[in-house]
Amino acid sequence: MKIGARGKIGWLLRANRTLTDVHHKLRSGKEFARLFRADGESALAPSHITRWEQGGIAVSRATVRRYERLLDLRPESLVTVCDAVARTEVVREESADPRTGEERERDLKELLDRALSGAVMTGLDWSSMAEIVRSTPGLFLFPTENWALLTGRLLEELVVSDHAEWLLRQEAMSKLLEHPYAGVHAVQSCISLVEDRASAAVLEPMSLLDVSASPSANAYILGQLAKPDDQRVLYGAAVAARQKLLRGHFDAAQVRGLLAAAAQRMKEGAAGDTLTSLRLLVQGVREPPPRTHVAEISTRVALQVHGAMAAEREDPLLVEMIDEALFGIESDARMVAAMCLAATPYRAHVGTALLAEIQAGLVGRDEDFPRRALRTLTTLAVDVHRPLILRILTTPGFNAGVREAAAWALPHCAGRYAETTWRGLLAAYGGAWRRTPSDHLGRVLHGIAYGIGTDDYHGLTEEIRTDPSLPLVARRTAGWLGRTRRAG
Numbered sequence: 001m002k003i004g005a006r007g008k009i010g011w012l013l014r015a016n017r018t019l020t021d022v023h024h025k026l027r028s029g030k031e032f033a034r035l036f037r038a039d040g041e042s043a044l045a046p047s048h049i050t051r052w053e054q055g056g057i058a059v060s061r062a063t064v065r066r067y068e069r070l071l072d073l074r075p076e077s078l079v080t081v082c083d084a085v086a087r088t089e090v091v092r093e094e095s096a097d098p099r100t101g102e103e104r105e106r107d108l109k110e111l112l113d114r115a116l117s118g119a120v121m122t123g124l125d126w127s128s129m130a131e132i133v134r135s136t137p138g139l140f141l142f143p144t145e146n147w148a149l150l151t152g153r154l155l156e157e158l159v160v161s162d163h164a165e166w167l168l169r170q171e172a173m174s175k176l177l178e179h180p181y182a183g184v185h186a187v188q189s190c191i192s193l194v195e196d197r198a199s200a201a202v203l204e205p206m207s208l209l210d211v212s213a214s215p216s217a218n219a220y221i222l223g224q225l226a227k228p229d230d231q232r233v234l235y236g237a238a239v240a241a242r243q244k245l246l247r248g249h250f251d252a253a254q255v256r257g258l259l260a261a262a263a264q265r266m267k268e269g270a271a272g273d274t275l276t277s278l279r280l281l282v283q284g285v286r287e288p289p290p291r292t293h294v295a296e297i298s299t300r301v302a303l304q305v306h307g308a309m310a311a312e313r314e315d316p317l318l319v320e321m322i323d324e325a326l327f328g329i330e331s332d333a334r335m336v337a338a339m340c341l342a343a344t345p346y347r348a349h350v351g352t353a354l355l356a357e358i359q360a361g362l363v364g365r366d367e368d369f370p371r372r373a374l375r376t377l378t379t380l381a382v383d384v385h386r387p388l389i390l391r392i393l394t395t396p397g398f399n400a401g402v403r404e405a406a407a408w409a410l411p412h413c414a415g416r417y418a419e420t421t422w423r424g425l426l427a428a429y430g431g432a433w434r435r436t437p438s439d440h441l442g443r444v445l446h447g448i449a450y451g452i453g454t455d456d457y458h459g460l461t462e463e464i465r466t467d468p469s470l471p472l473v474a475r476r477t478a479g480w481l482g483r484t485r486r487a488g
Contacts (some may be wrong), residue, residue, distance in 0.1 A: 003320055005089045006055035009082045011317045012340050013067050014053035019309070019345040022072045036066060076124055077164060081343045083171045087211075088336055108132045112141075115150055123161070123168030126154055130172035137180050147185035151176055155189050159201035160454065160484050162412050163381040167339065170208075177211040187217045194233060200450055200477035206236025207332070210243035218249055225261040231274060234265060238277035239331055245281065273331070280329065297357055297369065298323035304353040305346055322350065325376050326369075338379035351382035358388065362402070371405040383415035390417070393425055393444075400440045407447030416455040423460065426452070434469050442471040449474040453481025 003011070018027050026032045033046040051057045064079045111129040115121050133139055141147055154176070158169035176182040177190075190205035206224075209217045221240050228234035241258055244250060250258060262281045270278055302319035324337035341350055354373045361369040377385045392398050392406040425448050433441045449470075453461045464470060464478035 003317060003324070004055065005085050006058060007317070008055075008085045008321075008336070008340055009059055009064075010053040010055040011321065012078060012081060012085075012343060013059065013064070015315065015318075015344040015346060016067065016071055016073065016078065017049075017053070020071050021345070023070070026070060032070070035070060074164070076127055076168065078343060080127060080164075080167050080171050081339050084167060084339060085336055087171075087174060088332060104132045104135065108136075108139075112146075112150070115153060116146055121153075121157070123165040123172075126157075126172040127168045130175035133179055133182060134175040139179070140181055144181075144185075147182050148189065151182065151186040151189040152192075155186075155193055155205060156484055159193070159199075159204050160481065162454070163342075163414070166412075170204075173208055174211045177208060183212055183214060184216070187212050187214055187220075191216070191220050194236075195229075196480075198476045198480045200446075200453075200480055202232045203236045203239075206233065206240055210240040210247070210249075213244070213247070213249040218244065218254065222250075222254060222258055222261070225258060225265065228265070231270075234270070235274040235277060238262065238265075238274060238281050242277060242281045242330070243332065276329070277331065298326060301350065301353040301357060304356070305349040308349045308352070309346075318346065325379070326372050334376070335379055338376050342380045347380055348382060348384075351377055351380050351384045354380075355384050355388065358385070362392075362398070367399055367401050370402050374405045374409040378409050378412050381414050383413060385409065386413060386415050386417070389413070390421065394428070404440065404443050404447070407444040407451070410447055410451030411454045413451075417451075419457050419460060422448070422452050422455070422457060426460070426464070430467075430470055433471060437471075442473060445471050445474040446477060449477045450481065453478060458482060 017029075017032060020026055026035070029049045030046045033044045033049050036044045036049070048057075052059050052063065059082070061079050061082070064082050065075075067073070068075060068078050107128060111121075111125055111132075113119075114125065115129065141150075151173070154169060154173055158166060158173055161169055173186065177186045179186075187209065190208050193199055193205040194202055206221075209221055221237050221244060224233050224237035225241055228237060241262075245255065245258070259282055262278045266275065266278050266282070298319050301322050302314075305318065306314050321337050321341055325334055325341055328334040328337060341347060354377055358370045358373045361373075374385065374389070389406045389409055392402055398406075426445075429441060429445050429448060433445060449461075449464050452464065461478045461482045465475050465482060467475065
């Protein structure tokens, strides 16, 4: 069963309300409805809560913010996830900005001044600014280069941010990409970052281009499918092209060229996630066949979560959300489902259950599931798998695919390692690379360099950048992170 955007948003609200530890009385729909309205407003019927939470009627941002306030959740923590969920729909229901025109103008001026002057901008600041910009399609900045400065700065912050701060900036950038004036410059900022050979960020700016239907965004994606700069760019182009195709961004001639290019890349030996994305692209606008059964692993994880939380009754959609986060065909759908899980009280328990499943899979020499689960755990923003990652990277017996997945689970994994641990990893894999260079060791060292940079060990990052015996991609990544993390 595929859960639509309304269903996911309703599930997200229901999970946070019924599992709240802050105000137990709010677990009652009747009590929540009674307290939902502000003083002086007419009471809300409990059935309205049910319809919201079952996806029967659309939920506005104002409603989601009221959930956040009543449940003492971090401001915008649910709103931003709901925005990301809504963005997965080809046709979205927009929600009006509740601020008056005068309030929007005042807030926008203050936020633009801060962003353009280099002052500190939080994820909430970027989110608020982008929401006003989107609600003002005629907004024009002078000089127009300010749009480039604004979108360039936002994108630089986005690619080095983690979890909630990353998601707030991701949604802000998406809103700017959709704006008639900001969008032109936002597209160019994404393309420039992909083409910056010193940059470690490729997938994020490439995937953001699926938001824009502009000729420049379309041409760039088509060009990279026809003649990709490298395998990472090809993967990003395939993912973006699939979404753009579903949204009707291409004309008939472009679709023919796109399908021909994708078929050619498949003939040339694309593998792994890239091959999967190309196959989906060749399917065109057809939806992939529905899953005939829920994966046994997803069911087992959900049961472990229910048991750990001593749930009075099982959540029938939890297993579906876990299943989509782990095994969803579309990479965007996997990420959004994992974000939803991360925004609920289920998060830590799902992380613990997935860790147990990974360990069981490794014992059974399973390569596919540990790779999927490590990716999901990173999006969940938990750190329970840090010891396992270290064991995979330091203990003989693990295959190359699992080692690479472990290395790339590091950069945005919650928590951090001590500098001595990073030095040990760098020495071990750097030494192996010097003795026998290989693509596998290069990819692992690339991930290690990224992890060291995101953990903010600037001295060690500089050592990597200036060490000619290490892979060029690792040195470039270290140099780029050294600049961007200090600037941030």
